[in-house]
Amino acid sequence: MTAQIVRPYGDTTGDGRIQVSFTLPVPFRTRDEQARAEGAALQLAGKMGLDPAMVVHAKGMGPDFTFFIVYGRVSHLVDLSEVKVAKREFELLSPAEINLQIRSSLGRKLVVVGATIGTDAHTVGIDAILNVKGHAGEKGLEYYREIKVVNLGSQVEIPNLVARAFAEQADAVLVSQVVTQRDAHLKNTSELAAAFREAGPDRPLLVIGGPRFDPAMTSELGVDKIFGRGTTPRDVASYLVHAIAPARAGTAA
Ligand code: B12
Known part of the structure; x- marks a missing residue:
């Protein structure tokens, strides 16, 4: 023991x-x-x-x-005994369960738009989540039949990201911030949240990720979810389903 x-x-x-x-x-x-x-x-x-x-x-x-x-x-x-561990608020699902749940709950593909913003050119993290080759033995979101991925790449300006997200009718916007010098990741994330707030009430889910974020800062930064080090595509897909396409009563989860 x-x-x-x-x-x-x-x-x-x-x-x-x-x-x-x-x-x-x-x-x-x-x-x-x-x-x-x-x-x-x-x-x-x-x-x-x-x-x-x-x-x-x-x-x-x-x-x-x-x-x-x-x-x-x-x-x-x-x-x-005094260590506090944040509990995951959603169930971890298999790719088959995720696809099924999106189909039965939304009846269409779930659309995600991904990018890095500001001057950040570190794309390995966002690509690990989005690209079919994936990360840590898991396939990325492109692999999921019921998820449409629009990966805009790096250094995308916030107004362009907002415009593209609305044009694609994105359910979720996934943004990566790896550079943390002078708190660039916090400033960029707050600016992103403000830009979507200004764009109207019907904004997509805002999901941010990067190795040096504190996942407890969501409300402070005005976003819906923050993922940190070691995140896998299945973590993200399971969360998206939980937040956007929850299981209807009587459907498999
Ligand atoms: C590879 C790399 C580069 C490559 C990037 C290539 C590319 N296309 O991405 C190059 C050489 C271009 C580069 C450049 C620079 N880099 Co660099 N780079 C790295 C390095 C070595 C690895 C980063 C990486 O790929 N990690 C692997 C991925 C898989 O991990 P990850 O990003 O954490 O992603 C995971 C999670 O965080 C999460 N995640 C990440 N994003 C997202 C998004 C969403 C939506 C979700 C859900 C999850 C998620 O999921 C991923 C999978 O688990 C790190 C050091 C290190 N060991 O981390 C430095 C590092 C990030 N770089 C650094 C720096 C300073 C720079 C430069 C400024 C150097 C310079 N003076 O020119 C430039 C900046 C360029 C720019 N404009 O951004 C610093 C940042 C320091 C800081 N405090 O900000 C680091 C930490 C190195 C260091 N110790 O100094 N870099």
């Missing part, structure tokens, strides 16, 4: 050893600069509660920055 109170494992069970990496705006060119940089890293590690702490890797990043990996011991305990 797993213990309720656990500590990190480094060299031996429960020794509390962890490894952290960070960058400081300090140079690392001369011997003196290197010694000062490592001292700065150890000072930060100490303030973070790592005792003892050891710089196991330091590398200059351009003339003014240094990247560090620090290995050290923390005294904190993890109480597993």
